[in-house]
Amino acid sequence: MDLPRRTLLSASALAALALLASARPAATQAPKLKVFLLAGQSNMVGAGIVPATRNEGRGSLEGLVTAQETRKRYGHLVDREGHWITREDVLVTFRGGREVDGPLGPGFGGAEDQIGPELGFGTVVGDHFDEPVLLIKIAWGGKSIGADFRPPSAGGEVGPSYKDLFRLYREALAGIGERFPDLEYDGVELLGIGWHQGWNDRVNQAFNDAYEENLSCFIRDARKELEAPDLPFVIAETGMSGREEIHPRALSLMKAQAAVADRKEFKGTVAFVGTRDFYRPKEQSPSGQAYHWNNNAETYYLIGEGMGQAMLGLLKR
Numbered sequence: 001m002d003l004p005r006r007t008l009l010s011a012s013a014l015a016a017l018a019l020l021a022s023a024r025p026a027a028t029q030a031p032k033l034k035v036f037l038l039a040g041q042s043n044m045v046g047a048g049i050v051p052a053t054r055n056e057g058r059g060s061l062e063g064l065v066t067a068q069e070t071r072k073r074y075g076h077l078v079d080r081e082g083h084w085i086t087r088e089d090v091l092v093t094f095r096g097g098r099e100v101d102g103p104l105g106p107g108f109g110g111a112e113d114q115i116g117p118e119l120g121f122g123t124v125v126g127d128h129f130d131e132p133v134l135l136i137k138i139a140w141g142g143k144s145i146g147a148d149f150r151p152p153s154a155g156g157e158v159g160p161s162y163k164d165l166f167r168l169y170r171e172a173l174a175g176i177g178e179r180f181p182d183l184e185y186d187g188v189e190l191l192g193i194g195w196h197q198g199w200n201d202r203v204n205q206a207f208n209d210a211y212e213e214n215l216s217c218f219i220r221d222a223r224k225e226l227e228a229p230d231l232p233f234v235i236a237e238t239g240m241s242g243r244e245e246i247h248p249r250a251l252s253l254m255k256a257q258a259a260v261a262d263r264k265e266f267k268g269t270v271a272f273v274g275t276r277d278f279y280r281p282k283e284q285s286p287s288g289q290a291y292h293w294n295n296n297a298e299t300y301y302l303i304g305e306g307m308g309q310a311m312l313g314l315l316k317r
Contacts, residue, residue: 029186030184030186032131032187032188033131033134033176033189034129034132034133034189034191035173035188035189035190035191036133036134036190036193036194036311037136037138037169037190037193037194038117038118038135038137038139038193038196039193039197040143040196041139041140041142041143041144041198041200042097042110042139042142042199043117043196043197043199043238044116044139045109045116045139045141046110046114046115046116046117046118047289047293047300048109048114048115048116048296048297048298048299048300048301049061049113049114049287049297050062050106050114052066054286054287055285055286055287058283058284058285058286059284059286059295059297060286061106061297063297064077064298064301065082076123077119084105084106086102087122087123087126089126089132090122090123090133090134090135091133092104092118092135092137093136093137094108095168095172097139098111101179104135106119109300115297115300116139116300116304117194117236117300117303117307118137118304119300120301120302120303120305121135121304121305121307121308121311123305123308124308124311125311125312131185132185134176136172136173138165139196139197140161142200143159144201145159145197145201145207145211145218146204146214149161149165149197149218150162151214151217151220151221152221153221154210154213154214162218162221166222166225166226169226173188176188190228191311192231192234192315193232193233194234194236195215195233195235195236196236196238196303198257199238199240202238202249202253208253211253211256212259212260215235215256215257216260216263216265216266230269232269232271232311232315233266233269233270233271234270234271234272234273234310234311235257235271235272235273236275238250238253239254239275239278239279240292240293241290242279242281243276243277243279245276260272268314269314271313272310273306274306275302275306279293279294280293280294280296280299281294
């Protein structure tokens, strides 16, 4: 199957576009653009394999839409001729790991033949809203919240990825009209943040111990940055080894992620999505690369789907 072509922008072009107005002129009846910010490290970037070229296609997106046991569940991702569907009602701007823009479909992962959680997330929210949706995905591999994403209220030096996250978010808004010239909308409405990150804190004991507090600080500070005091925030668990995980740091980090959502101050505005049941062993996957969910496309799709459903649950409240 051929992946859809994307529009790539150079760093210089991106800087120029940041000077443009955040909304192009539109008729008064044009809808608000619904915006979601997806952030994190390599598993938000995404490593789910699309083509069925490894392990006889097991765990690839192409395998999911063609295999008899899964094609009913994932067949909505292709048209009657078997071509990947791209959704003009859900647009994606990806910065950090790559620079790519376009309608939602396969290919917004770490490479053109990969997906991340954006595909499942965008499918859920796109099906829910009548208005157009924009996913602004900003993620890099190998980033901790203990250092790289370290928020101001956590003390110490503010992380460079924290600063870059909000800079790139604002640049993405400034360039909407240039990147998507056919899009008609009357203003933007940021509805929530999706967060999938944790590996680099999971492998560092000091970062692990501080994760609950650091992520709580991050949520508070992000809301201040975006001037949205109760902005919905969804945390996807770092559960790469599934229910068989026994490493103390891994268990501690997952417990910390769940504890953030259970804090009284975040009741009704922060949700935790358990992901361990989405894990697929290497025998059912394109690889045995555990820290990237064995490159299993179904896993990444289900993580995004779960995040999208949790986000809608917060918005209903």
